[in-house]
Amino acid sequence: MRPISLRRFIALGMICLSTVGCLVIWATEPIRRPKARPKDIYSDDILSYSFFQRPVLTSKCTRQLQFWTNSNVNGYSDDAIRFHCPGVPCEASIIANTNISTTKVSDGVVFFPEAKWSWKKMHSARPRGQKWVFFSRESPSMISPGVIPPKKYYNDSYDYIMTYRQGSDFLVEFGHYDETRPEVRADDDRNWATKKKNIVIGPAADYQFATWQRGNFIKELQEFVPIDTYEACIDSKPCTESEGFEEKVRSYKFSLALDISRCRDFITEQFFVSLASGTVPIVDGPAREDYERVGPPNSFIHVNDFTSVHELADYIKLLDGNDELYNRFFDWKKLGTVVSIKMADLFATENICPIFLRMHEDEMKIGTDVTTNRKVPDWDEWWWNSCSY
Structure with a gap:
């Protein structure tokens, strides 16, 4: 009543x-x-902020984000970098360190998987309303299990998810296909095989960090087709970001874009740099559907489409000897452009601003009847079990 x-x-x-x-x-x-939401891979921990007072924001206010990392991330350090984000009335500030004292005065914390922390200490230092972001550009098989909170803190730790996985609050892309900007004219009829005197280039077979038998696959393929390997990479960068890499790859018809992990949605820069360099990537990682979702149509060869390495090698030889068939893999250039995203670009201020905007939007709900949904994945289903080891 x-x-x-x-x-x-x-x-x-x-x-x-x-x-x-x-x-x-x-x-x-x-x-x-209200009608119940359909159950999905996320569970909802509803946080009501009705007991807070609505904040008064002015142009003189500052919102600070801490990057919890020991690494140098795009120049961020103990010295705060300040900038302005569209739609956010407060000045944005980023500090990169692993100091609890910084945590206590920050509005948000982005946790990097290579760093270490104590969940108990972090929760003890966490001020009310502070947002935590789970960040990873690596697959589950390449990071420490400690980045996932224990059961005690399972549903009250991370507020936002920032990974390569579809469904993340902030999607970490290695690249994408832009259908608004054709790379070549519609009447471009060039032969894309011209000046490509080499057949296949790929990573060294003795690379130790792959979580599947990638080296054995490369060695077996080498028995049927010649494969040149990448030169030594410099400054601990990915080979794809090394100086002269793209120019070297351009002289090959095919590039082995074999990711180190077979995980859903995990499609790295190898795929996008290969496409941007003008080669046809031979891929192995997640399912074909994942590549089709982010890449150009009919632009790659998936290892799983063949019953054996020998059959794959025969198809490579067929394309190598038939320019008409080979050129079909480049029709997408008349429809769009491939963009490869480097780590430095990922942490440019314009790509960090969405975090500040989201924090601001959630902050403005304080003191209203609107609740904020904390999006917490089922870590086993959504994260750990997304890989086939």
């Missing part, structure tokens, strides 16, 4: 029984409850 609304109160009127008072009619409408 709840009191009748003012509009209905006036419409129905009052029945006066005496000069002392009137009988007020009460409504008996049932309370409408």
